[in-house]
Amino acid sequence: MKFTALQIAEILEGDIIGNPDVKVSKLSKIEEGTEGSLTFLANPKYKSHIYSTKASITIVNKTFEAEHAITTTLIKVDDAYKSFSRLLEYYNQVKLNKFGIEQPSHISKTTKHGEDVYIGAFTYIGENVTIGNNVKIFPNCYIGDNVKIDDNTVLFAGAKVYSECVIGKNCVINSGAIIGADGFGFSANEKGEYAKVPQTGNVILEDFVDIGAATTIDRATLGSTIIRKGVKLDNQIQVAHNVEIGKNTVIAAQTGIAGSTKIGENCIIGGQVGIVGHIIIGNNVKIQAQSGIGRNIKDDEVLQGSPAFAYADYNKSYVYFKNLPKIMKEINKIDKIDKKVNGNS
Numbered sequence: 001m002k003f004t005a006l007q008i009a010e011i012l013e014g015d016i017i018g019n020p021d022v023k024v025s026k027l028s029k030i031e032e033g034t035e036g037s038l039t040f041l042a043n044p045k046y047k048s049h050i051y052s053t054k055a056s057i058t059i060v061n062k063t064f065e066a067e068h069a070i071t072t073t074l075i076k077v078d079d080a081y082k083s084f085s086r087l088l089e090y091y092n093q094v095k096l097n098k099f100g101i102e103q104p105s106h107i108s109k110t111t112k113h114g115e116d117v118y119i120g121a122f123t124y125i126g127e128n129v130t131i132g133n134n135v136k137i138f139p140n141c142y143i144g145d146n147v148k149i150d151d152n153t154v155l156f157a158g159a160k161v162y163s164e165c166v167i168g169k170n171c172v173i174n175s176g177a178i179i180g181a182d183g184f185g186f187s188a189n190e191k192g193e194y195a196k197v198p199q200t201g202n203v204i205l206e207d208f209v210d211i212g213a214a215t216t217i218d219r220a221t222l223g224s225t226i227i228r229k230g231v232k233l234d235n236q237i238q239v240a241h242n243v244e245i246g247k248n249t250v251i252a253a254q255t256g257i258a259g260s261t262k263i264g265e266n267c268i269i270g271g272q273v274g275i276v277g278h279i280i281i282g283n284n285v286k287i288q289a290q291s292g293i294g295r296n297i298k299d300d301e302v303l304q305g306s307p308a309f310a311y312a313d314y315n316k317s318y319v320y321f322k323n324l325p326k327i328m329k330e331i332n333k334i335d336k337i338d339k340k341v342n343g344n345s
Contacts, residue, residue: 039072111127167205177214225240227239249265264280274293291305
């Protein structure tokens with residue numbers, strides 16, 4: 001897919017300095033630019049590369065003035081970084097703008113779908129599924145019975161949505177993600193043998209939710225596991241049954257959240273965080289990577305450690321911990337001096 005400088009300038013509402021007909025078909029870093037590629041210059045420390053880049057088109061700020069000869073065509077905009085991000089989003093939309101139903105695929109006769117949908121080959125769609133407008137379901141996906149998927153949502157190849165789950169508008173579910181698997185519910189008898197507790201609930205993803213590759217969100221035992229509007233989950237995250245994650249919270253990879261925990265709004269949770277079940281985490285909480293959370297957390301707390309405690313206290317404590325051998329050496333010296341003094345008194 002090729003774009004001319006003129007087309008790009010129209011999308012970004014920018015000004016062209018150079019050849020408006022030059023075409024690009026790929027993206028590149030400015031220092032790695034090649035003929036036919038598009039790049040951008042936003043950070044001043046990369047300014048020298050604009051005079052040597054082979055990129056055909058470079059997006060720059062309107063304040064940029066060339067000090068030497070350049071060969072790349074410039075598109076001047078108010079904010080080069082934001083404009084390049086906007087262009088990436090546009091490019092992604094065009095790239096993913098597929099339509100139609102590929103074969104072989106299985107779509108139940110009771111399925112209802114809107115306009116401009118794409119259903120990739122080897123996809124299975126169960127009974128009484130409702131699919132909104134402009135939904136893109138890439139190959140090898142599984143959609144269970146009674147699932148609802150709202151407008152403009154994308155499921156990438158190999159995503160699985162189990163029965164009864166509800167997916168909102170403008171969601172992204174990446175490859176290998178599983179929505180609605182059974183929660184980890186078992187009860188032990190007097191012999192220590194475990195019997196499965198039926199997981200009869202579902203998962204609800206509200207609008208503008210992103211789910212990373214190979215992330216699993218378990219269905220509720222009763223009721224719903226709920227991921228609120230605007231939540232962004234990274235790859236390989238485990239969300240257990242009956243968890244609720246508040247709107248606009250972001251969670252990094254390999255975090256695990258045990259059952260029935262409630263996480264508030266606008267939280268930022270680092271990678272490899274472990275969170276126990278049946279606790280409440282407030283709004284605007286920040287949890288550093290590899291922390292262990294075993295208690296209720298109030299609004300606005302910043303935590304680190306395992307078990308986690310106040311971030312500032314953790315950093316102070318870590319300084320002492322790091323120097324503990326030296327500190328103990330000094331303590332031993334003082335102890336020896338004290339014994340010698342007391343022994344001679």
